[in-house]
C-alpha cells in the first residue's frame with residue numbers, strides 16, 4: 001500500500017521521520033507565528049519560555065509516564081562554565097537546544113547528544129553584577145525565524161543567527177547610566193520581541209518594550225509607573241496613575257520593573273505581564289501620603305500590537321514588603337460556577353492565589369496558598385487585600401509571612417488541563433520589616449528604606465538552627481476552581497525548583513538540596529528521584545528527538561537565597577557546578593560528581609577594633625554588603641565567604657577591594673561613593689568577629705564529636 005503512494009510521498013515521509021515532524025530545509029529555529037500559536041500540535045518541540053503562549057508548562061508528551069518513569073536515566077549532561085545561578089528554561093526546536101547560563105551566555109546544543117554547536121558570550125561587564133539584586137542569572141532565550149534572542153544582564157537585546165551564534169543585531173534597551181538589569185526570557189509575538197527589565201531596589205523606572213525581530217527597531221514602550229509629573233505624561237494611564245502617588249517618587253525612579261513573567265492571549269491579542277515592587281520598598285519613604293501607587297505589584301494587559309493599556313489588577317496596593325507580582329502568569333480555560341471562563345492565574349509573592357478574567361482583568365477569586373499574616377483575605381467587592389493594620393510597620397518592627405522571598409517566587413509553576421491542577425513551588429520564609437528613619441536615596445545601592453539591622457541572626461547557634469528549621473518549602477497541587485490545596489510534597493527547606501506537568505500523568509520538580517523528582521500528578525506520590533549534585537531551581541521542560549522523549553532541567557547552585565541566607569544552606573556550590581541535565585527512558589550516562597569538599601575555616605585574626613566599632617560595622621555591613629555576602633557574613637557559597645578571606649587580616653588590602661575596586665573584574669565594585677575609610681575598617685572589624693564566632697563554633701562542634 002505504501003508503495004502505491006509513489007516516491008515523492010516516500011521521500012517526504014523519510015524526511016519527516018528524520019526531523020521529528022517537519023520544516024525540512026527551513027534551517028534551525030524555524031519558528032513562526034503559526035507554529036507558536038499552534039504549539040499544542042507540535043508537542044515534540046518546546047518553542048517558547050512556557051512552551052506555549054498560555055505559559056502552562058504542560059506537555060502533551062506521554063511516552064514517559066507514571067508506569068515507566070522509574071526507568072528514567074541520564075541521557076546526557078552539559079557543563080556550563082559557571083558557579084552562579086542557573087535559572088533558564090531550555091528551548092528546543094527540531095533537535096537543537098538553546099539555553100542560557102549566568103552572565104547571559106547562550107549555548108546551542110544537539111538536543112539528542114548534548115554536543116556543543118556554538119556558544120555566544122555577550123561579555124557583560126562584571127561590575128554590572130552589582131546592580132543585580134538576585135545573582136547574575138538569566139532565564140532563557142526566545143527563537144524566531146532562524147534567530148535566537150537573548151536579553152543581557154546589562155540591558156541589551158541581541159539577535160543571534162541560530163546556525164552560527166553570530167549576532168545579527170544588538171540594541172540597548174535601557175539607560176545604561178542607571179542601575180537597570182535584565183534577567184528575563186524575551187517572548188516573541190507576531191515578529192515583535194517583548195522584553196522588560198529589573199532594578200527596583202537600585203533606582204529605575206520599569207517598562208516593557210517591543211522590538212521588531214528583523215531589525216531591532218523599537219515599536220512601542222509601556223511604562224509601569226509615572227515619571228516626573230511636571231513633564232508631559234506618556235499616556236492617559238500614566239496621568240491617572242500619578243494621582244495615586246505623592247511626594248517625589250520619580251527622583252528614585254519609582255520601580256515597578258516587569259522582570260519575569262509574560263503570557264499572550266492570541267484571541268484578545270493581549271500581552272499580560274507582572275510588575276515588581278516600589279522603590280524604595282517602604283511606601284512611607286516613597287509616597288508619604290500613601291496611595292495605591294499604580295502600577296506597582298500589578299498584573300497588566302496591553303495590546304500586543306500597540307502597547308496600548310487594556311486593564312490592570314493590583315495585587316498589593318501601596319506595597320511596602322517587596323511583593324513583586326512578577327510570578328508565573330498562566331492562562332487557562334476553566335469552568336467556574338458552571339460557566340466557561342478564560343482566566344489568567346498567579347500564585348503571587350504576597351501569598352494569594354489569584355484567578356482573573358484574562359479579557360477584562362476582573363477578579364474571579366483569590367485565596368491564600370501559604371500562611372499569610374499581613375492580610376486577612378481579599379475583598380471581592382474592591383478586589384483589594386484586607387490588610388491587618390494599615391501602618392506598614394510604622395508603629396514598630398513586624399515579623400511577617402510571606403516575606404520578600406515570597407510564598408512563591410520566580411520558579412515557574414505549571415498547570416495540567418488533564419488534572420485541572422496547578423503545580424506550585426511554595427515556601428514559608430518569615431521576614432522582619434521596620435522603618436528606616438534615616439533613609440536617604442543612594443542610586444545604584446540597595447534602597448529599601450527598611451531597617452536592615454533587623455536582618456541579623458540570633459547569636460545562639462541553637463536559636464539559629466531553630467530559625468533555619470522554621471523555613472519550609474513544598475510542592476503544592478492547587479485546584480484553581482475550588483481555590484484549595486489537593487496534595488503537597490514536603491521538601492527539606494525553601495527555594496525549590498519550577499515545575500513541569502505532562503500528559504504522562506507526571507509532575508517534575510528540582511529541589512534546593514540537589515535532586516530532580518517526578519510525582520504522580522493526581523495524588524503527589526513520589527515516583528522517581530535522581531541526584532543532580534546542585535540546587536535545581538529552573539523550570540524543567542520536555543521534548544522529543546527521533547521519536548524519543550527527553551526531560552531536561554538546568555541545575556546550578558546560585559540565586560538570591562544562597563547569596564543572602566547562607567546560614568540556612570546545607571549543600572553549597574563548587575567552582576563549576578552549573579549544568580544542563582537531560583534524562584530519557586533507559587538513559588545510562590553518568591553525571592560526574594563535583595568536588596563538594598568542605599573547606600576548613602582558617603584561624604581568624606584577633607579582634608581589630610573595640611566591640612562598639614564592630615557593632616557599627618555590622619550595621620553598615622547590613623546596609624551595603626548583606627545582599628551579596630549574606631546574613632552575619634555567612635555566605636551560601638555563591639561568592640566568597642568573607643570570614644575565610646585572608647584580606648580580613650590585611651587592613652590595606654581590604655580597603656583596596658572595598659574602596660579601591662581591586663576586585664571590580666569579579667563584580668566587586670568600589671563603594672567609595674558610599675563608604676568612608678572608617679566605615680570600611682568597622683566592617684572589617686565586624687567580619688573578624690563573625691569569623692571568630694564561626695571558627696569557635698566549628699571547633700566546639702568538632703570537639704563534641
Ligand code: CA
Pocket residue numbers: 200276277322323324
Ligand atoms: Ca523585588
